[in-house]
Amino acid sequence: MHRRSIALVVLVFALALPLSASQFLQLPFDRLARESTLIVRGTLGNTWSAWDDAHQVIYTYATVRVQRYFGESTGPDTLLVREVGGTVGDYTQEAIGFPTLRDGQDVVLFLGKWEDGVAYRIHAYNQGKLLVSMRGGVERLVEDPERQGEARESHGAAPALRVESEGLTIDELAEMVDAARAGRPVAERQQQ
């Protein structure tokens, strides 16, 4: 319980670090979990980008091979996720600070539905995407350091604090999701 509390505090702050967002509000975890239609652990594959019908927005699509559903939700083995931004030919359109979708990423995603109902989108932007990382022989959840337009050219000191935390385990996250969806408090509200 003690280790999990510390890990949660660190995770919440890791998700609130400066590189994590353009101008977004930071949702408390319980709200993030309750508002998400689906919360899944899976692997991204088969990503592609295309203009919308009006040729105004480039979207990137990815299939998610789902290995686990969190909370009370269940669903198909494969989901389609769509995010604004991508490259078609030599033209790139980016939504600055929005999450990226990369082939092969092992992730936990908090998902909502797009209005057209065709695909899912990551809920609360980068807050809704965690990478699964093997640390000390245990799978742990860490923030995704990559965002659209992410600045890799820094000047002076490092552009953002990086927290090398242990991260939550998958099972710890599952407990937190269950608690949040049952209306039980899981953490102090944190908002920026």
Place this chain on the structure above:
Amino acid sequence: MRKQTLFALTITTILVAASASPVLAYTLLSPRRRWATTPVTVRVYSVGNSTITDADHGVSAVVSAIRAWGIISSSSTTSAAVRGSAPATIMLNTDGGVCTGSCLAATLTGYYVSQTGDDRIYDADIYTNQAYDYYSSGESSCSGEYDINGIMTHEVGHVIGIGHSSVAGATMYPSVGACNLNPRSLASDDIAARDDLY
């Protein structure tokens, strides 16, 4: 339990203090990119935000605020943003279908990758979440609202190719709270980023 709480609070305090360290650390969008010429033309759509109670719902306030960058030619326009086509346009009256939920404002930029590594920004448009209340310099007092002058000055920083800064108080600092007016004024870190690109 008290020890655990104390330990958690200590870690929290350290993280907050570290993330607010006053270091010079502007960043540029990656890949590095800029507009071909200056001043950069930015238009503000003439239909403003309904939560702003000044004379034109924030349009004039934003037109003036974004000139803080010194390389912006701004005015209002009756033409809504067309994504993928210049000029850069600020939409105060719509989320564009992309900025909802926890998003306050979003900038979409488009650029062509050049063979020489000198990438050029071709278009940029800004959308505003309609779920929140905003405040402008044309209003008398701010209460629980988000300052549209500062938000759009920050977003226009992205429009011209600048990323986030870890300098608390800089316009390009990524977080903003209600009634925080600091982002209206460029910090030396913001100016250094602009001068690096242009």
